[in-house]
Amino acid sequence: MRFSTDTIKDHLIIKLEGELDHHTSEELRKKIDQLYFSNNLLNMVLDLRGLNFMDSSGIGLIMGRYKNCKERKGNLSIISTNPHIERILKMSGLLKIVNLYSSIDEIIKG
Amino acid sequence: MVERNYMRLEFLSKSNNESFARVVVAAFASQLDPTIEELSDIKTAVSEAVTNSIIHGYEYKEGMVIIEATIEDNRIEIIVEDKGKGIEDIDKAMEPFYTSKPDLERSGMGFTVMETFMDGLEVESQVGKGTRVKMIKNFKSLSDRE
Ligand SMILES: Nc1ncnc2c1ncn2[C@@H]1O[C@H](COP(=O)(O)OP(=O)(O)O)[C@@H](O)[C@H]1O
Numbered sequence: 615m616r617f618s619t620d621t622i623k624d625h626l627i628i629k630l631e632g633e634l635d636h637h638t639s640e641e642l643r644k645k646i647d648q649l650y651f652s653n654n655l656l657n658m659v660l661d662l663r664g665l666n667f668m669d670s671s672g673i674g675l676i677m678g679r680y681k682n683c684k685e686r687k688g689n690l691s692i693i694s695t696n697p698h699i700e701r702i703l704k705m706s707g708l709l710k711i712v713n714l715y716s717s718i719d720e721i722i723k724g
Numbered sequence: 725m726v727e728r729n730y731m732r733l734e735f736l737s738k739s740n741n742e743s744f745a746r747v748v749v750a751a752f753a754s755q756l757d758p759t760i761e762e763l764s765d766i767k768t769a770v771s772e773a774v775t776n777s778i779i780h781g782y783e784y785k786e787g788m789v790i791i792e793a794t795i796e797d798n799r800i801e802i803i804v805e806d807k808g809k810g811i812e813d814i815d816k817a818m819e820p821f822y823t824s825k826p827d828l829e830r831s832g833m834g835f836t837v838m839e840t841f842m843d844g845l846e847v848e849s850q851v852g853k854g855t856r857v858k859m860i861k862n863f864k865s866l867s868d869r870e
């Protein structure tokens with residue numbers, strides 16, 4: 615699992631690459647939270663396009679970050695174009711509360 | 725038709741073995757010439773079962789996780805077993821969103837994922853003895869695919 619981050623306006627953008635499972639999500643969660651809270655950002659974007667594997671531990675990670683964003687009255691968005699990952703997202707009901715996009719431009723307009 | 729084949733894998737309950745386990749089973753399943761999607765389903769289901777043994781079965785203590793897989797004709801049967809804590813109420817454990825460890829950011833979707841991605845799921849468990857999860861997947865035969 616590798617990841618890179620970027621900030622555009624008040625969005626923290628996290629680009630994930632590789633495999634998101636229980637093993638990789640524990641470390642990742644700490645790093646994301648540290649960035650989000652220490653930089654005092656409002657919104658978060660999880661870019662899952664570089665993932666080639668995700669199981670239900672990924673759902674737990676996304677749910678947890680969603681809660682953090684809500685506490686700050688911010689939004690969490692997901693970018694994904696992988697049908698297998700979308701199946702898991704849909705199954706978990708996450709797509710009812712989190713918006714799914716296919717590119718960063720769709721989220722940050724203007 | 726593929727001739728019967730069998731494998732058994734035993735490894736320490738460490739979280740970095742989750743990817744090792746799913747890759748091994750996927751490589752074994754490749755003998756059935758699965759589609760990318762079918763392989764993806766198997767990897768995800770195995771990952772869920774192995775993760776459960778590590779987190780819930782052994783609760784991060786050391787133990788052995790055992791995987792057995794059998795292929796025959798166009799189906800694979802996968803058994804993931806631990807000698808850990810066991811499950812008190814299997815029906816409740818299998819309910820979508822139920823988790824006994826919400827503090828660890830578990831989603832409670834593991835069994836639901838296994839059920840959805842595989843064609844059969846059976847769970848046997850005894851408190852204090854361990855848990856055995858059996859999953860079956862039928863592959864579309866080559867002739868059906870063309
Ligand atoms: N191998 C196991 N040993 C003991 N308990 C288990 C095992 N697998 C699952 N469970 C129990 O079943 C519950 C549901 O499992 P699952 O659907 O994978 O959700 P999660 O792992 O997110 O909690 C777990 O929270 C745990 O209480």
Ligand SMILES: [Mg+2]
Nearest residue numbers: 772776834835
């Ligand atoms: Mg689980």
